[in-house]
Amino acid sequence: MSTKIAGPSLNRRNFLKASAALGGGLIVSLGSIPTATLAATDFAPNAFIRIDRRGQVTLVMPQVEMGQGIYTAQAMLIAEELDVSLEEVKIEHAPVNEALYGHPMLGRQMTGGSTSIRAFWTPLRTAGATARTLLMQAAAKEWNVDVASCRTEQGFVVNPDGRTRRAYGELVDMAASLPIPPTESITLKQPSEFTLLGTSAKRLDTRGKTNGSLKYGIDASPPGTKIAAIAISPVLGGKPKxxxxxxxxxxxxxxxxVITDDSVAVVADHTGAAKKGLEAAAIEWENGPNGSVSQADILRQLEEQSQSAGGVARSEGDVTAALQSAAIRIDAVYQLPFLSHTAMEPMNCTVHIEENGCELWVGTQNLSSAKQATATVTGLPPGNIIINNHIVGGGFGRRLEADGIAHAVKVAMQVKGPVKVIWSREEDIQHGYYRPYYYDRISGGIDTDGNPIAWSHRVAGSSIFARIAPAAMQNGVDPDGVEGAAHPPYNLPAMHVEFKQVEPQGVLTSWWRGVGPSHNIFVVESFIDELAAAAKSDPVEYRKRLLTENPRALAVLELAAEKAGWGEILPRGRGRGVAVQLAFGTYLAMVADVSVADDGTVRVTRIVTAVDCGMTVNPDTIAAQMEGGALYGLTAALYGAITFKDGRVEQSNFDNYLPLRIEEAPHVETHIVRSAEAPGGIGEASTTAVFPAVTNAIFAATGKRVRTLPINPEELKAK
Incomplete structure (x- = not known):
């Protein structure tokens, strides 16, 4: 059986176009492009297949690989419907063209929000199915047989007689000349027909990463490249004095x-000379208006403004009356710090500016912003700007911003020939767009049976959407700021959620590997645990009572609890904590095993996750993302905090902005629920869940509730 393509999001403008490729070949593309047939050199699609006369299949990647495995996963979508082996698919980075490459969910040409599979699950599969249909039609025409009697396998169209077959490369010229199949005639495989999707395929980028042939942005080195070390004003808004x-x-x-408005760069033949030259420059800075900003100022502002009402994200039932009638009422304040991204590949960009054009070599999550920033700084028309995008050595949201590109372009405007601008780790940590500091006020009430009857939650913090996309702000609510808070998976009869925008002076904020859920899941799941404790109920059993109307959430909770051995009696100083979430379109439950020493030191020994992300592409990638995301979040839970003094970030390198060490890494288990639902996102899911799973385990071990991150061992010392 096959599934017909239908629905308002799958109209012809968003569907596939096929055209003849100059020099022989077949191109299948998708995106908002004119309906007329175009030559291959006349358009660049959102995501497309190119098949040459040798049968080489090329996928031009609409998304950026930054460790999340999307090279392989998106190629698997194509290969499944095209009926070719994964090894036959070649990857190319997409050129910059927002009109053609605009992300179906995000609008711009960007990668983020755990959306790469959610957004392209249907379009890329449809691209493969359309190409396969055209190739079958070409073969059927040659053989003078009914196309419905033909089939495909491993890059061949097979004749009904079962003996004759044609390789795809032999059919591309004829296939390219055929009319586009009507939308309603394109069929996709049913999950029961999948031979590749849902299997653990080897990643296509592993070989290139291990032998060094795969080039990151920092590896780019066009002929004549000089190296620049840069120092940026340590205070936002400052300038060189x-x-x-x-x-x-x-x-x-x-x-x-090179001196710019807010930076100094030393250009040299090699990195060592550039860094020594920058040190010798003995730069003095004029701080500007933010030179007196301190952490205490920021916290005072948040504390004060969080006491006044914000925009209403959700309001159901009479929360005020329910709180007044509650048998037990709990009021709490939760705080989460500014966080740096600290990707292992530091910020870098190589730029070559000539009289009428500019070329960049960079790894970025946001090609739209990269080109826009370059055009703004140089004054060049966007059409005169070429961006060579590269694989990214860790993004986590940091490379959604184009400030690093703007700094490099400003330097390059004063340099003859290409120049590679590389940030030191200190510049990287001290000049970030940080995960906002959140200050949340939450109240809840339970009845005499322990059931929650009231829930009031006010989120206070910086709004990223107010800066990036003001139109997304509705009634003063940042949709990302309340994700995971406004619609938790539980049945809560009276509920009121607000967002209070509070912008700290002298601090830039942006997305950080699941920014809204990364704080809201911590608050919600911690507070659910507080209600369970007040009700003298087991945390898992308490959640089960609240999830009877949410079978997917209930299923992952039960699976994680089973696999983790929930209910076992643990020794003194050890605890087990749980968290459940719906975020990024994925249901996830996590159980963490924690030990707390008498001196307050926390050690996470085991993490068990159960995930329902809908239909799966590559289970190995899901497991890898669960592991990497959990460790990234655990690092922040234990150590992560950016603080300010005299307008400056106090942290500077991995000695005072600590990463998780290898001996601290827990064992992480992943259990995937088989599902026929639409795919959800994976890249950020476990990062958000690990915060409350760990702190709830700390409560189980010590009886002490952690409401402020990072975890402070001093507060956990045995008395």
Missing amino acids: SVNEPAALAIKGVRQV
């Missing part, structure tokens, strides 16, 4: 000192 240029130029290998 004095620079010892002669001392910098005296360093062997230094070629030039």
